[in-house]
Amino acid sequence: QQQVKQSPQSLIVQKGGISIINCAYENTAFDYFPWYQQFPGKGPALLIAIRPDVSEKKEGRFTISFNKSAKQFSLHIMDSQPGDSATYFCAASVSGTYKYIFGTGTRLKVLA
Amino acid sequence: NAGVTQTPKFQVLKTGQSMTLQCAQDMNHNSMYWYRQDPGMGLRLIYYSASEGTTDKGEVPNGYNVSRLNKREFSLRLESAAPSQTSVYFCASRGVINNQPQHFGDGTRLSIL
Numbered sequence: 249q250q251q252v253k254q255s256p257q258s259l260i261v262q263k264g265g266i267s268i269i270n271c272a273y274e275n276t277a278f279d280y281f282p283w284y285q286q287f288p289g290k291g292p293a294l295l296i297a298i299r300p301d302v303s304e305k306k307e308g309r310f311t312i313s314f315n316k317s318a319k320q321f322s323l324h325i326m327d328s329q330p331g332d333s334a335t336y337f338c339a340a341s342v343s344g345t346y347k348y349i350f351g352t353g354t355r356l357k358v359l360a
Numbered sequence: 361n362a363g364v365t366q367t368p369k370f371q372v373l374k375t376g377q378s379m380t381l382q383c384a385q386d387m388n389h390n391s392m393y394w395y396r397q398d399p400g401m402g403l404r405l406i407y408y409s410a411s412e413g414t415t416d417k418g419e420v421p422n423g424y425n426v427s428r429l430n431k432r433e434f435s436l437r438l439e440s441a442a443p444s445q446t447s448v449y450f451c452a453s454r455g456v457i458n459n460q461p462q463h464f465g466d467g468t469r470l471s472i473l
Contacts, residue, residue: 254402280459282461282462289467291364291450291467292403292450294462346393346410346454347408348393348405351402352402
């Protein structure tokens, strides 16, 4: 079964701290790993994405680390801000299809 | 820059009523998707359409039907609504090139009494 397991379910971080969200998968037939950010009342919006041939990708304060052998990838938010408070979803694109598998989400709260 | 537009934004139905959720995208994307989002369960795929004229079942298709009206529009129909279908429904679209992200609408919040 194709699954992406996401942890933690919720996370509280102080302003300026580092937020880390982890995802793991079992099926190797994934070829693209995006992270989405969702604010209340809105749809998920693409935050950052990585391909499995890259071990790390950084965009501003957001970094994806990808460990292909361990089948794990994580999102790091540096210098976390209250405006980063949202729900974050990892996802994986199933090779050869148009389908994505989503993690169950992490609710992040950054305290001012 | 509309992107993906969903209507309505909110709806309350009684058990057994029918309803169609509408979705339109203006990005000339080939594939379109319907998801439901429930607390603690992430986004679950109901149906998707890889291209105009094709539709396929996702993870949770029971109780739903879809229509890919044209390249822009993809509708989701509940024929006989049940309380278990109370959820937030999201439509998404994606371009044809591999490794492209999905773009989401802002959702339809549906309550079934």
